[in-house]
Amino acid sequence: xxxxxxxxxxxxxxxxxxxxxxxxxxxxxVGIGYLLDHKVFKGRTAPWLTLIFLGFGxxxxxxxxxxxxxxxxx
Amino acid sequence: xxxxxxxxxxxxxxxxxxxxxxxVGETLLAKIVSPHLTYTWLVMAFLxxxxxxxxxxxxMVPGKGQNFWELIIGGLEGFMAENMGEEGARLMFPMLxxxxxxxxxxxxxxxxxxxxxxxxxxxxTLGCTLIVFTTTHILGIKFHGVKYIKHFMxxxxxxxxxxxxxxxxxxxxxxxxxxxxLFGNIMxxxxxxxxxxxxxxxxxxxxxxxxxxxxxxxxxxxxxxxLSILYFSGAMEHAH
Numbered sequence: 001x002x003x004x005x006x007x008x009x010x011x012x013x014x015x016x017x018x019x020x021x022x023x024x025x026x027x028x029x030v031g032i033g034y035l036l037d038h039k040v041f042k043g044r045t046a047p048w049l050t051l052i053f054l055g056f057g058x059x060x061x062x063x064x065x066x067x068x069x070x071x072x073x074x
Numbered sequence: 075x076x077x078x079x080x081x082x083x084x085x086x087x088x089x090x091x092x093x094x095x096x097x098v099g100e101t102l103l104a105k106i107v108s109p110h111l112t113y114t115w116l117v118m119a120f121l122x123x124x125x126x127x128x129x130x131x132x133x134m135v136p137g138k139g140q141n142f143w144e145l146i147i148g149g150l151e152g153f154m155a156e157n158m159g160e161e162g163a164r165l166m167f168p169m170l171x172x173x174x175x176x177x178x179x180x181x182x183x184x185x186x187x188x189x190x191x192x193x194x195x196x197x198x199t200l201g202c203t204l205i206v207f208t209t210t211h212i213l214g215i216k217f218h219g220v221k222y223i224k225h226f227m228x229x230x231x232x233x234x235x236x237x238x239x240x241x242x243x244x245x246x247x248x249x250x251x252x253x254x255x256l257f258g259n260i261m262x263x264x265x266x267x268x269x270x271x272x273x274x275x276x277x278x279x280x281x282x283x284x285x286x287x288x289x290x291x292x293x294x295x296x297x298x299x300x301l302s303i304l305y306f307s308g309a310m311e312h313a314h
Contacts, residue, residue, distance in 0.1 A: 013297035
């Protein structure tokens, strides 16, 4: 494979990961909040920890996007 | 949907082993002879036997087989060295090259009729991802010791309560995104090929998807290795 072709493949791989990483962060955040609410605290704190960790998950997703803009090799 | 004909499963069924028809069997024996495991063993046997046959004895002036493998191994090592530095590349080369060969071969094997991709089962990709995830943190602790926790703290001291859960979540999200990306792409390729072959196989309907399948297999193997390299080098460098 020539150099420009290799570069295109690498960039394609890099950028195809953005969307899924954002979605996965949000899902992991909601999952942790739900587990804490319903398994650890037995539903006493019902919607609140889920909502707080949803916020953390969204923040984590956008932090990943921000870190991608700071990468030097792109 | 029609069950695809997998030749190893057919042979094992003829011997009398309980090959499961769903994704995962009930008993331990049925789990061992389920298709994604038997095809994993086929890929492993392929990757052990074929280099042994083609490589022969290492010589100063390489022959045809040795030239081929030197090109591939050299290209892979150069790719890793430019992304994670010489030292890290030498340390992590055996593991990442194994992942690259295994994932590439098992992606491509599904394009042949009678074979399936082991990576189209989420258990296989989740196993690979958990190995990468564990190795990342082992490397971090090995290179930084207790100070590795600074990677999770962020740059500003009074933001630690906010940054710590965010960092934990983004590390856990790597497991999810890395495993589901590989599994989803390969499973989509396999299912699409099966359906198109069933509907209009006589009119070469799967042909464009076969072409795209080669491309997807290459890109997904490359992406898995590239992201593993990025995670490893992120754990090895100093905290920001």
